[in-house]
Amino acid sequence: MMETALPRSSSRPRPSSRPTTPLRPHSRSSIREAHGYGTNISNAVYTQPAINALEPQFAELADSMADLEANFMHLQLMHESLTRFSESFASFLYGLNMNAFCVDFPEAPIADSFRRAKQAEAQKEAEAEEVRRAVDAEATFMTTDTSFVENPPSTISSKPTSKSSIPSRGATRGSATRGSTRGRYTTRGTNRARPSALPRGRGVRNNANKRACAKQGVRGLYNLGQTCYLNVILQTLLHDPILNAYFLGNGHQSHDCSVPDCVGCAVAEAFADFNSSDKAEGFAALNLLLASWRASPTLAGYHQQDAHEYYQFLVDKLHASTEGHVDDHDQGCPCFFHQTFYGKLKSSVMCDNCGNITKTEDPMLDLSLDVQVQAKKRAMGGGVGPSVTPTLNGCLESFTSPERLMAGVYNCSECGGTPQKATKRLRIKKLPAILCMQLKRFEHTSAVSEKVEGRVDFPLSINMLPYTTHRHREDLDKSKFIYDLSSAVVHKGKLDAGHYYVYCKQGDQWVLFNDDQVTAATEAEVLNADAYLLFYNLRLFTASLQ
Known part of the structure; x- marks a missing residue:
């Protein structure tokens, strides 16, 4: 009997292996092997x-x-x-x-700074409007009086003798510098007699102590990007009665100035803006910032800067922007800013070997006082512990105290130019109308530089006569040496980073300026501040402006 053949599947026969997808391995066996399609199946009777x-x-x-x-x-x-x-x-x-x-192109700072300034301006607009309605509007009284104060503080001028080479101040007392801290402000020279450049007159007196704006002269400065160093120095100048008398009188004439990117014009604009009677909100000193950037590449950009260095820069540029100024500070200068901010230091060095005394004189823009040196001296003498709070008078005593110079630092001309041990002493020969004192809150060692923290006691008024070359004269009017505190700049933070704010005296009231934040302050708050810069005004000049 013949076997019956099963019918073939109608599907196409497939190979036992076929290509697989490249995204995953093939997980199935051949269809033919799995289901037996196309093969003989025993006992199967259907397809x-x-x-x-x-x-x-x-x-x-x-x-x-x-x-x-x-x-x-x-x-x-x-x-x-x-x-x-x-x-x-x-x-x-x-x-x-x-x-x-x-x-x-510093003409276009980052827009974010101005956006924040506008937001802060909008928040204060309601309060400012209420103050404007509540307070009488007072117009700024401008004057063209150019007369001068006839009786400036008298000084005794003596010609220095230069027989020996004097060591630089930077080479003594470790790394600390006694006197001005920048080379350009410490060149030596003599002074020339001059009339005072301080204006006077009824109009100037009114301008010296007038209300700066409808909000009692209290206006903040917007921070344009780490510009607190500029704000504290500008606030100090804006609240100084001597500078108000100059800029609100017949001072810097911006419309006649031909100096490109003039810093003096920018400061004059700030005085005019600050003293606008119809404004009470804060303002941005943009033109001064841009002028500073163009004048000094090291200031350009949004970097943290030292307020003391900016003060020196600003005074130097104000001096340079004055018509008829003398560039060489050694020769003296009759301009307003030189007579207002610059004094004179006298240095005496006595050779231990022959007793020869060498005297020199240096222009002085400020006094840089060692805080840590003064504290160490007090700790070593009279059983006074190192925890005693240092004082400004103590710092001045250390500044004017005799200093030992080791051999190799001083070469005596009377001893054949050989290195000799000597004693050096600094005294103030001429005091400026505005006296800036820097408390050097930094200590440099071979390993690290650190900030000197802690408070230094300073008075509201100080007699500078004991630290001058005239200290033993009995015929002098001691009132010519009395100074009153006008501003105190405070630095919070570390040596290389932090924030500045300033206390300024407005009339009889102390005010704290922290950028555009303005609050009233008491004398106790000011005296308890960890001051970095102290600004004192000669009482004789401020009294003449009343």
Whole structure:
């Protein structure tokens, strides 16, 4: 009996192995091996439908589509990550370009600073409007009086003898500098007799102590990006009666000035803006900032700066912007700023070997006083412990006390120019109308530089006669040596980073200026402050402006 042959499957025979998707390994065996399609099946009397043969292929296709979808999801996540990176990198490049642009073209500071200033301005607008309605409007009284004070403090001028080489002050007392701390302000020379350049007259007297604005002269300065160092110095100048008499009188004439990027014009504009009777809100000293940037590349950019160095820079530029000024401070200068801010130091060095005394004189813009040296001296003498609070008078005593110079520092001309041990002493020969004293709150060692923290006691009024070359004269009017505190600058933070604010005296009231934040202060708060810079005014001049 012949065997009956089974009918063949209608589906196309498939190879035992076929290509797989590259996204995942093949997990199924051959369809032929799995289901026996196209082969003999014992005891089978029927053929499976052809559609069933496609089911495994559809299953395989579904798996491949799922894998493809997962891969597309991964690609989408990668694309989003690349997009975020691109945005961050673009912001980084924009910041670099903006910083470079601000340094090269400081006419356009970062707009964020002005946006913050406008927001603060808007917040204070309501309060300012109430104050304007409540307080009488007072017009600024301008004057063209150019007369001068006839009786400035008398000084005794003596010609120095220069027989020996005098060691620089920077080479003594460790790394501390006695006297002015910048070379350009410590050149030696003699003084010339001159009339005082301080204006007087009824109009100037009114300007010296007038209310600066409708809000009793209390206006803050917006921080334009780490510019607190500029704000504290400018506030000090704005609240000084001597400078008010000058700038609100016939002082710097901006319309006649031909000096490019003139700092004097920028300061005059700040005085005019500050003293506007119809304004009570804070303001931004943008033009002064830009003029400072253009005048000094080291100031350009939004970096932290030292307030003392900026004070020296600003006074020097104000002096340079005055018509008829003399560039060489050794020769003396009759201009207002030189006569107001500059004094004179006298140095005497006595050789231990021959007793020869060498005297020299140096222009003095400020007094830089060692805080830590004065504290150590007090700790070593008279059983006074190191925890005793140092005083401003003690710092001045240390500044004017004799100083031992070891051999190699001083060469005596009378001893054949050989190195000799000597004794050096500094005295103030001529005092300025505005006296700035820096409390040097930094100590440098071979390993590290640190800030000297702690309070230094300073008085509201001080007699400077004991620290001058005239201390033994009985015929002098001692009132010519009395100074009254006008401002105290405070630094909070570390040696290389921090923030400045300033206490200024407005009439009989002390005011704390912390950028655009302004609050009333008491004498006790001022005297308890950890001052960095102290500004004193000669009482004789301020009294003549009343």
